[in-house]
Amino acid sequence: MSSAEIATLPESEGFKIRWGDLAPFIALGVIILLGTMINSNFMSANNILNVITRSAFIAIIGVGATFVIATGGLDLSIGSMLAFVVGIMVMAMNALAPSLGPWAIPIGALVALVVGSLCGLMNGLIITVGRIEPFIVTLGTMGIFRALITYMTDGGSLSIDRSLRNAYRPVYFGDFLGVPYPVIITLVIALLGAFILYRTKYGRRVTAVGSNADVARFSGVHVGRVRTMAFVIQGFCVAVAAICYVPRLGAATPTTGQLWELQVITAVVIGGTLLRGGKAHIWGTVAGALILEVIANVMVLSDMVSEYLVAAVQGAIIIIAMLAHRFTSPR
Amino acid sequence: MSMQASDTTGARTAPGPVLRADTLSKAYGPITVLTDVTLDINAGEVHAIIGENGAGKSTLMRLLSGHAEPTGGTLAMAGTPVAFFDAVQAEDAGIVLVHQEILLAPDLTVAQNLFLGRELSRFFAVDDKQMNRRTAEVLARVGSTARPWTVVGELPLAQRQLVQIARALLDDRKVIILDEPTAMLANDEVDALLDIVRNLRAQGVAVLYISHRLEEVEALADRVTVLRDGKMIGTWPAETLDQRQMAELMVGRELSMLYPPKREPATAEPVLVVEELSVDHGKITGSFSVRPGEVLGIGGMIGAGRTELIEGLMGLRPSQAGAIRVGGTAVTKPDVKALMAAGLVYLTEDRKGKGLLLNEGLGPNLILQAMDMINPRLRLDRKKETEAVKSAVQDYDIRVRTLSIEAGKLSGGNQQKLLLAKVMQADPSVVIIDEPTRGIDIGNKSQIYRFIDDLVRAGKACVVISSELPELVGLSDRVLVMRAGRFVAELTGDDITEQNVVYAAASSGKDTEGRKRA
Numbered sequence: 001m002s003s004a005e006i007a008t009l010p011e012s013e014g015f016k017i018r019w020g021d022l023a024p025f026i027a028l029g030v031i032i033l034l035g036t037m038i039n040s041n042f043m044s045a046n047n048i049l050n051v052i053t054r055s056a057f058i059a060i061i062g063v064g065a066t067f068v069i070a071t072g073g074l075d076l077s078i079g080s081m082l083a084f085v086v087g088i089m090v091m092a093m094n095a096l097a098p099s100l101g102p103w104a105i106p107i108g109a110l111v112a113l114v115v116g117s118l119c120g121l122m123n124g125l126i127i128t129v130g131r132i133e134p135f136i137v138t139l140g141t142m143g144i145f146r147a148l149i150t151y152m153t154d155g156g157s158l159s160i161d162r163s164l165r166n167a168y169r170p171v172y173f174g175d176f177l178g179v180p181y182p183v184i185i186t187l188v189i190a191l192l193g194a195f196i197l198y199r200t201k202y203g204r205r206v207t208a209v210g211s212n213a214d215v216a217r218f219s220g221v222h223v224g225r226v227r228t229m230a231f232v233i234q235g236f237c238v239a240v241a242a243i244c245y246v247p248r249l250g251a252a253t254p255t256t257g258q259l260w261e262l263q264v265i266t267a268v269v270i271g272g273t274l275l276r277g278g279k280a281h282i283w284g285t286v287a288g289a290l291i292l293e294v295i296a297n298v299m300v301l302s303d304m305v306s307e308y309l310v311a312a313v314q315g316a317i318i319i320i321a322m323l324a325h326r327f328t329s330p331r
Numbered sequence: 332m333s334m335q336a337s338d339t340t341g342a343r344t345a346p347g348p349v350l351r352a353d354t355l356s357k358a359y360g361p362i363t364v365l366t367d368v369t370l371d372i373n374a375g376e377v378h379a380i381i382g383e384n385g386a387g388k389s390t391l392m393r394l395l396s397g398h399a400e401p402t403g404g405t406l407a408m409a410g411t412p413v414a415f416f417d418a419v420q421a422e423d424a425g426i427v428l429v430h431q432e433i434l435l436a437p438d439l440t441v442a443q444n445l446f447l448g449r450e451l452s453r454f455f456a457v458d459d460k461q462m463n464r465r466t467a468e469v470l471a472r473v474g475s476t477a478r479p480w481t482v483v484g485e486l487p488l489a490q491r492q493l494v495q496i497a498r499a500l501l502d503d504r505k506v507i508i509l510d511e512p513t514a515m516l517a518n519d520e521v522d523a524l525l526d527i528v529r530n531l532r533a534q535g536v537a538v539l540y541i542s543h544r545l546e547e548v549e550a551l552a553d554r555v556t557v558l559r560d561g562k563m564i565g566t567w568p569a570e571t572l573d574q575r576q577m578a579e580l581m582v583g584r585e586l587s588m589l590y591p592p593k594r595e596p597a598t599a600e601p602v603l604v605v606e607e608l609s610v611d612h613g614k615i616t617g618s619f620s621v622r623p624g625e626v627l628g629i630g631g632m633i634g635a636g637r638t639e640l641i642e643g644l645m646g647l648r649p650s651q652a653g654a655i656r657v658g659g660t661a662v663t664k665p666d667v668k669a670l671m672a673a674g675l676v677y678l679t680e681d682r683k684g685k686g687l688l689l690n691e692g693l694g695p696n697l698i699l700q701a702m703d704m705i706n707p708r709l710r711l712d713r714k715k716e717t718e719a720v721k722s723a724v725q726d727y728d729i730r731v732r733t734l735s736i737e738a739g740k741l742s743g744g745n746q747q748k749l750l751l752a753k754v755m756q757a758d759p760s761v762v763i764i765d766e767p768t769r770g771i772d773i774g775n776k777s778q779i780y781r782f783i784d785d786l787v788r789a790g791k792a793c794v795v796i797s798s799e800l801p802e803l804v805g806l807s808d809r810v811l812v813m814r815a816g817r818f819v820a821e822l823t824g825d826d827i828t829e830q831n832v833v834y835a836a837a838s839s840g841k842d843t844e845g846r847k848r849a
């Protein structure tokens with residue numbers, strides 16, 4: 001082929017809408033439309049901001065989970081890990097409060113980020129060095145973290161020191177130019193995640209490992225390191241979510257973050273990331289987290305379905321999403 | 332030497348063939364893989380089938396044992412026409428195929444495996460006692476030392492192979508087809524297996540024996556049938572053929588003009604030196620070196636350990652090496668990345684499973700391996716990537732409709748060229764290519780041969796592993812032949828012929844050194 005011919009080759013097959021990739025956003029739009037029709041209060045700025053803010057935790061953790069799942073892994077420990085990190089952070093802040101005053105908050109947050117990353121590192125190392133299925137390892141650490149938080153709270157709750165409450169409160173309840181901080185943090189984390197995943201060499205390796213670990217290995221990619229790093233990113237994201245979570249309720253309890261792993265995995269999967277790895281959609285995950293929260297909100301606002309059935313509807317969503325994927329994908 | 336096919340059977344027992352195939356053919360759609368094979372098998376006879384890789388041996392076996400249905404021709408047992416719908420029907424008729432691969436459930440015991448799907452029961456419960464007793468009998472018959480209650484996963488490979496044969500013998504069989512039964516066995520185990528086959532023959536069983544190893548065929552067979560390119564070349568009484576004649580019958584074709592002319596002998600210092608490499612805990616060992624401007628061919632039958640040796644060299648399998656030097660750099664702990672940095676790359680034989688990300692586009696595939704060498708920063712350089720794709724498409728003549736196509740949608744030949752372009756991104760001085768043209772059409776083949784020629788003429792070195800003899804002979808300046816995990820012969824100059832390679836790869840190797848045609 002001559003170079004002239006190469007130059008005329010189209011770089012892509014023109015503008016072709018990838019319906020599969022857009023599906024979570026379309027679904028989100030449809031659900032919002034339904035919500036508006038059911039209850040006029042749904043579209044009020046107050047309600048919308050509230051919904052987006054509440055979805056922040058699942059979205060932030062979901063960004064990390066997108067990395068883990070893209071490498072072909074799975075992390076069941078995230079809900080318990082969140083509770084554990086919240087517990088450690090509250091304890092650290094309370095211990096530092098008498099000597100540091102409000103400065104205990106950033107130091108405590110830093111402790112949370114380090115502890116979260118270390119928890120992820122531990123998951124990752126056991127999986128890659130020990131060559132054990134991620135499902136089994138994180139099932140184990142899920143139990144460990146849950147037991148630790150129950151032990152730390154002595155079965156009750158671990159509350160943040162009164163002196164810190166007012167200073168810490170804005171992290172969840174405050175806003176910048178009308179945009180709540182959790183929303184801003186979600187955006188920053190998602191942007192960062194998208195940058196790492198789509199624009200760095202590491203991100204390239206994440207999808208390579210997930211789509212075919214043998215090809216990656218034969219190409220000189222250190223598969224174990226890539227996988228471990230994904231779990232560290234997951235741990236970091238859990239810690240960020242923990243930092244946003246504490247001012248909301250002000251305490252860690254044995255039920256903090258319970259079953260969040262299911263919500264997070266649901267958000268990632270309905271966002272278009274393949275559970276077997278190799279294809280990752282950060283923004284799809286964010287849309288997925290929003291879908292879950294919007295559905296819950298619509299159900300609460302409408303009188304038609306009991307809000308006790310929220311989890312059932314969310315569960316149905318993941319199955320419907322997968323069925324839709326099965327019947328629309330070309331293969 | 333008389334090469335006339337003979338119809339005089341070496342039958343030991345009189346009344347006609349147990350199984351007869353008449354003009355048997357098999358086609359998959361428009362592709363014919365086996366044409367008009369006519370042969371018969373007598374009771375108490377070992378009938379060997381030999382041929383190169385892809386000659387149609389396995390297809391024939393599958394047709395005879397009911398694993399596949401012929402598209403032409405007929406089968407008859409003791410004169411009565413038969414047709415098998417599946418392998419179970421064939422087994423009921425008394426024909427059983429013992430697969431080359433071990434097909435046993437590793438977590439079950441020997442007896443449980445033998446009786447899998449046909450368990451004996453007594454009052455609604457499985458009758459382990461009875462099954463163990465009968466298993467012990469049949470194990471004794473094949474000379475296995477395994478116990479009926481041993482878990483199969485704990486047995487060494489050779490014993491598992493015997494268990495597999497024992498399973499075939501559980502019910503009385505008239506015809507046993509052994510597909511490369513010694514492929515995984517060590518030498519003393521091979522001798523034991525040959526004794527078992529002789530024993531079966533003495534018991535009046537008809538044995539169809541497929542093997543690459545010509546000395547086994549010479550030692551064992553009563554008659555030999557040669558297949559080549561899906562066609563039957565003929566059947567001869569075994570005593571009329573020696574190993575060399577068998578090899579010539581298996582090859583029987585001439586070099587075409589596909590290959591670039593040979594280069595002047597290379598004299599420069601070796602650019603890759605591998606000393607005392609030991610892979611898979613000593614199962615495969617070898618030393619070799621290659622000079623700039625040289626194509627070193629590595630020949631041998633499938634399963635001889637060629638790919639494993641190279642994967643060991645690349646650190647993709649457990650291995651130990653006395654020394655590895657690439658272009659003067661000693662590499663102490665070899666892995667793909669370190670060797671690539673030193674100037675050595677490996678192109679896998681399994682382009683779909685280990686070579687390319689089929690769901691990814693050209694760019695991610697192209698730069699996956701050499702990413703760190705092209706671009707030291709953390710961030711991807713998309714512009715450079717697009718440039719690399721464009722020049723690879725041009726330099727390696729990868730035919731695409733659009734640059735955004737997924738690798739999995741390319742033809743085999745274009746995939747192979749993309750893979751070649753991928754490893755060349757690292758600008759290596761030595762390239763090891765495993766099966767450079769497997770499953771690609773003739774046009775792409777000759778292009779790849781030209782690339783290899785250009786490469787070595789530019790002063791690089793190339794190692795080619797190939798199971799296609801014409802390719803090995805047509806490309807190589809020097810050939811090492813591997814057999815059962817060891818290099819058994821080195822061929823240079825005019826000694827590089829298909830016959831010599833086959834002879835070294837398949838014979839006992841006692842007198843391979845530079846043996847010429849008598």
